[in-house]
Amino acid sequence: MARAATTTDAFNAVAEPRRRQILDVLAGGERPVNDLVALLGVTQPLVSKHLRVLREVGLVDVREAGRQRVYGLNSRPLKSIHDWVKTYEASWSERFARLDGVLEELKQQAVAGQEHTEDGGDDHDE
Amino acid sequence: MTNKGTATVTLPAPAQILVTREFDATRQLVYKAWTTPDLIKRWWSGDRGVVTVAEVDLRVGGAWRYAMTANAGFEVAFHGEFREIVPDERIVSTEIFEGMPDAGESVTTLTLTERNGRTTLAILMEYPSREIRDMVLQSGMEVGLQESLDHLEDVAKSLR
Numbered sequence: 001m002a003r004a005a006t007t008t009d010a011f012n013a014v015a016e017p018r019r020r021q022i023l024d025v026l027a028g029g030e031r032p033v034n035d036l037v038a039l040l041g042v043t044q045p046l047v048s049k050h051l052r053v054l055r056e057v058g059l060v061d062v063r064e065a066g067r068q069r070v071y072g073l074n075s076r077p078l079k080s081i082h083d084w085v086k087t088y089e090a091s092w093s094e095r096f097a098r099l100d101g102v103l104e105e106l107k108q109q110a111v112a113g114q115e116h117t118e119d120g121g122d123d124h125d126e
Numbered sequence: 127m128t129n130k131g132t133a134t135v136t137l138p139a140p141a142q143i144l145v146t147r148e149f150d151a152t153r154q155l156v157y158k159a160w161t162t163p164d165l166i167k168r169w170w171s172g173d174r175g176v177v178t179v180a181e182v183d184l185r186v187g188g189a190w191r192y193a194m195t196a197n198a199g200f201e202v203a204f205h206g207e208f209r210e211i212v213p214d215e216r217i218v219s220t221e222i223f224e225g226m227p228d229a230g231e232s233v234t235t236l237t238l239t240e241r242n243g244r245t246t247l248a249i250l251m252e253y254p255s256r257e258i259r260d261m262v263l264q265s266g267m268e269v270g271l272q273e274s275l276d277h278l279e280d281v282a283k284s285l286r
Contacts, residue, residue: 011260015140084263085135088143092133094172096147102159102168103151110155 010077013057018042019050023059026073030063033071140256143263145249153238153245157214160236160247166192179203186211190219206231214238221251229261230254 014020018040025031025039036047051071054060061072133147149156159165163180171177171194178201179193186208193203203224210218217236223229235250253259 011137012140012256015137015256084260085137088263089133089135089145091172091174092135092145092147094174095169096133096149098169098172099156099159100149102165103149103155106155106158106165107151 010057010059011081013053013059014078014081016050016053018046019054022047022050022054023073023078026060026071027075030065030070030072032065032068036071137259138250141253141259143251143253143259145251147247149245149247150243151245152243153214153240156238156245156247161217170194171196175202184208184211206234209233223262226261229258232258232262 014023021040022036025036031039033044033047033051036051037044040047051060051062055062058077059074061074062069063072133145136144136146138144151159159169161182161184163182166180166182167177170180170192175194175196177192177194179191181189181191183189188208189205190208191203191205193201195201204221205224206220206222208217208219210216215238217234219234219236220231221234222231230253232254233252235248235252237248237250239246239248251259251262253262
């Protein structure tokens with residue numbers, strides 16, 4: 001199947017809630033792994049596992065800072081996901097805007113029907 | 127003027143898409159607009175074209191089929207079957223995109239929840255795989271729909 005593997009993998013990477021948490025933290029700035037362990041309250045091997053997945057899809061970069069390795073967010077792969085979802089969302093918003101119009105009309109019909117009945121009941125339902 | 131929300135799209139699981147939106151109407155009315163062919167014809171295509179077919183055999187095992195002619199001239203059609211129906215509340219149905227039959231069928235669950243006269247509509251779409259879910263998300267880009275939200279507001283107002 002012809003598709004952009006990296007983008008699809010980024011989708012997969014952010015489908016996992018814990019990985020989204022890691023990205024949320026890194027959005028605030030670079031962190032060493034110990035910070036992530038403390039902030040997320042999970043074990044270091046688990047954090048490392050998630051970081052590995054995130055690095056593989058290019059969402060997280062790592063660099064040496066003194067004796068530490070610090071992890072940072074690379075949001076570029078997220079942008080394509082965001083763009084896909086936003087465009088899809090816009091098509092539904094369009095539909096729903098029209099549905100609003102239909103509903104408004106149905107409400108007015110219901111009100112008109114009631115008034116008609118109160119006026120003397122010469123309503124003729126289809 | 128009531129507050130017109132926009133659709134909220136989330137990806138709760140690798141092969142799912144969840145779309146939610148609140149409407150200023152009872153769930154009976156939303157259900158009616160969602161299931162009545164003449165009404166479906168007025169909203170289903172959004173601003174992207176004209177609905178040419180809206181067939182709804184609203185019973186368990188009954189078939190549905192929608193088709194539209196897009197502004198660009200091409201035909202887009204979907205069909206499926208109703209699996210579960212709770213009037214004014216919930217519909218589970220299958221869906222096949224006729225332009226991509228190999229992608230298999232997805233399962234859509236519509237849920238209507240009413241609170242203080244307003245109804246939250248939730249559509250959960252479950253695809254055979256994450257790859258197909260992602261293709262569906264991407265297809266919006268390919269159709270090239272770039273309608274501005276201002277334009278949408280105008281359309282909604284003109285329908286009132």
